[in-house]
Amino acid sequence: MTPLSYCTNVHPAEDLDGVLAQLDRYAEPVRRLVGADVLGLGLWLPAALAAALADDVPLRGKLRAELDARGLQVYTLNAFPYGGFHDEVVKHSVYRPQWTDPRRLEYTLDCATVLADLLPDTASYGSISTLPLAWRTPWDDADDAAATTALAELTAVLDDMAGRDGRPIRLAVEPEPGCVLDRVSDAVRWLAGRVDPRYIGLCLDTCHLAVSFADPAETIAEIHRAGLSVVKVQASAALQVEEPASEAAQRALVDFTEPRYLHQVRERAGDGTVLGADDLPQALTELPGQRTWRVHFHxxxxxxxxxxxxxxxxxLRDTIAALRSTVDELPHLEVETYTWSVLPETAGNGGDTALIRGIAAELRWAAVQLLDQEGGVR
Structure with missing residues (x-):
């Protein structure tokens, strides 16, 4: 059965006490509300906490025991944000440190060590999602070489771990608009022939995929033609507006402008060219607004x-359908709506109770719509 999780980067915990508190405050209530005996978590561990856990076997054992006691399982980690993901302003800082910085490799290795001890016995592999190298500028050939070396060092460690533990930890590189690996096609070109596909593949964030106006079936085919695989899917949806220049659309979009996260916008012109703005406020003044917009707002x-x-x-539905027609077993599936705290009030923001109910509703939707589990999350 495909592991279905929700990503805990929606919660602001930055230390172990905070993580354990969020299990009680959110994750276990979500599990109870969806009626599941066991619930998957896509755990986000900030770098300092990942390092502390990686250095302390008993501490990892404690975390595993606390998860087990609450009926929670971890198949995947989100190692994209390094820390401070709920600071007042995140924006471009989420892309630092980049894959040329030794701290990024160290953080990812720490996450691999932790995940190896958290994986349930039924897991065939563990996955770690990561950023698409860096924001697009500055980046040059020397950065390419440094990132390639870092991923080779990571691969060597992951190979040793797989030989020891009998099941691999796999890195899932997550293309995102505005980054060095902006589109999935960029990631495929960069990764193919450069990395060991046994240990490094793609994370398909379906919000990012939608914003790029890529065709899901063609995208999946391109990945597999290149000898790569989808290691993880982040089940997410982008904001879309058909007539962005209309007065009603402009008013509605203003409600989604907020200071914490970057909300890249793309507009596909009549000739197929995709126009872009790096954030929603810029799009409202810079893009022509003559055709549909897709906004990186989960x-x-x-x-x-x-x-x-x-x-x-x-x-999202088309991506899962394309994967089902291509692979024998779906990759890890993680619901990743991290934006609950910055949604307009009219879109469902409203404290702990609303968040718990919202996450539970998303999981039920994913179970039925994507996995054909009519009884809900199992």
């Missing part, structure tokens, strides 16, 4: 935004 999977806005859940 919106809840189960709740359609109020008109004239919509969401790209069809891209």
């Amino acid at each position: 919106v809840p999977l189960h709740a359609r935004p109020a008109a004239p806005l919509s969401a790209t859940t069809d891209v």
Whole structure:
């Protein structure tokens, strides 16, 4: 059965006490609400906590025991944000340190050590998602070489771990608009022939995929033609608006401008060219607004935004359908709506109870719509 998880980067915990508290405050109530005996978590561990756990076997044992006691399992880690993911302003800082910085390799190795001890006995592999090398500038050939070396060092360690533990930990590189690996096609070109596909593949964030206006079936085919694989899918939906220049759309989009996260926007012109802005406020003044916009703003999977806005859940459905027709077993599936705290009040933000109910509703939606589990999360 495909592991279905929700990503805990929606919670602001930065130390072990905070992580354990969030299990009690959110994760276990979500599990109970969806009616599952066991619930998957896509755990986010900030770098300092990952390092502390990696250096302390008993501490890892404590975390594993606390998860087990609450009926929670970890198949995957989100190692994209290094730390401070709930600071007042995150924006471009989420892409630092980049893959040329030794701290990024060290953090990822720490996460691999931790995940190896958290994996349930039923897991065939563990996955760690990571950033698409860096923000697009500055980046040059020397950076390419440094990142290649870092990934080779990571691969050597992962290979040793797989030989020791009998099942691999795999890195999932996550393309994102505006980054060095902006589109999945960029990631495929960069990774193919450069990395060992047994240990490094793709994380498909379906919000990012939608924003790039890529075709899901063609994307999956391209990945497999290159000898790569999808290690992990982040089940997410982008904000979409069909007539962005209309007065109603402009008013609605202003409600989604907020200072914490970067919300890249893309507009596909009539000739197929994709125009872009690095954040929503810039898009409102810089893009022509003549055709559909897709905005990198993760919106809840189960709740359609109020008109004239919509969401790209069809891209998510099509991605899972394309994978099902291509591979024998679906990769790890992680619901990743980290934006609950910055959603407009009208879109469902409203304290702990609303967050718990919202995450549970997303998981139920994913179980039915993506995995055909009519009884809900199992």
